[in-house]
Amino acid sequence: MVKFGYTILYVEDVERSLVFYESIFGFSRKFITPDNDYGELSTGETTISFASKKLASQNLSEGFIESNLQDKPFAIELGFITDEVVELVQKATSFGAILVTEPKMKPWGQIVAYVRDLDGFLLEICTPI
Numbered sequence: 453m454v455k456f457g458y459t460i461l462y463v464e465d466v467e468r469s470l471v472f473y474e475s476i477f478g479f480s481r482k483f484i485t486p487d488n489d490y491g492e493l494s495t496g497e498t499t500i501s502f503a504s505k506k507l508a509s510q511n512l513s514e515g516f517i518e519s520n521l522q523d524k525p526f527a528i529e530l531g532f533i534t535d536e537v538v539e540l541v542q543k544a545t546s547f548g549a550i551l552v553t554e555p556k557m558k559p560w561g562q563i564v565a566y567v568r569d570l571d572g573f574l575l576e577i578c579t580p581i
Contacts, residue, residue: 458499458500458501461573462502462504462505462508462516463502463504464504465504466502466503469570469571470491472570473500505518519571519573521568523572525568525572526573526574531576532575532577532578534577537555537565541555541565545567549567549569551566552565552568552574560581564576564578565578
């Protein structure tokens with residue numbers, strides 16, 4: 453059996469990213485290394501993890517494309533489901549997230565909004581389908 457375990461975001465400052473996601477979404481800290489170069493948040497069944505760009509560089513000798521707010525977001529998003537989309541978008545922007553798309557009702561009845569986190573990763577905040 454294969455189980456999806458975690459997503460790792462390569463970030464500038466692991467501690468700052470952990471605090472950002474804890475503050476907005478209420479996730480709890482699962483683990484952080486003594487060097488603060490890798491950390492995990494408990495989010496339910498799947499873990500969101502953060503690795504410093506320095507650590508990522510050690511693991512990926514050929515390099516990688518860094519996420520940042522000056523460039524367009526990657527063609528991937530993290531989705532967060534809530535009944536309180538408008539409130540959560542406001543909370544996210546109050547902690548430094550950048551609004552990409554205001555909450556909109558989709559034809560299938562779902563409310564969806566997009567923000568970018570402190571490192572430029574795209575976050576979808578939406579109601580359940």
